[in-house]
Amino acid sequence: MGENTDKSVSDAAGIAAAAGRAAKDGPPPVHLWDPPFCGDLDMEIRADGTWFHEGTPIGRPEMVRLFASILKREGDDYFLVTPVEKVGIRVVDAPFVAVDAEIGADVVFITNVGDRVSAGAEHAIEMRGTPQEPRPYVHIRRGLWALIDRKTFYRLADAAMPDENGRMELHSGGTVFPLEP
The missing domain is CATH 3.10.540.10 (duf1285 like domain)
Known part of the structure; x- marks a missing residue:
């Protein structure tokens, strides 16, 4: 700056x-x-x-x-x-934290500042970090991301299904998101 x-x-x-x-x-x-x-x-x-x-x-x-x-x-x-x-x-990292999610046919994230977004093409879930220390994020708006907190990520992992190669993935908004870096 x-x-x-x-x-x-x-x-x-x-x-x-x-x-x-x-x-x-x-x-x-x-x-x-x-x-x-x-x-x-x-x-x-x-x-x-x-x-x-x-x-x-x-x-x-x-x-x-x-x-x-x-x-x-x-x-x-x-x-x-x-x-x-x-x-x-x-x-320091991401400006927001996804502190909860409503998991159904789509995944709706709620951030620490009250934003609500449905994961999909415009609100991608992205895995960063390493397989040993994954860091999941969701795009909120215009290049602003939220780190998905641990409890919410564990809930996403429970809702995920394996693909044909055994990698865990989540479906939301007509988009498939791998839950591994």
Whole structure:
């Protein structure tokens, strides 16, 4: 991410207020916004999905959901974006965690910030890591992924069926997802 520009970096409260105004009529269209970069904000999303601001966990779930709604990824960098400004933040692994799933004919994931997505062509399940330490993820939106937590992955593994080669796979949304890296 870039260095601070001549403009002062907005504080989290200002970003949250702008996000709240932008989100009044549904999810903000961050993919359409291309405001100027205003510097980096001292904000980090840790590997367990906890959001920190200036080294302190953000304890209000509604504030985390608001920030998550304006999160944008460009390449390997993450930004909070409003119609008029863009600030960089750090993401340790994936910005979200899939904390539950409804497993039926399709698999519907629920994230730690309240997103619900049905696994399929637009919301792929991807295995990373090694066979000894698999790391499962699901695509949430516009290049933003959620790490699938352990208990949810175990439930997926229980629902999976072996393919003709014995590899475990899951079917959802007309798509087949291997559950091995």
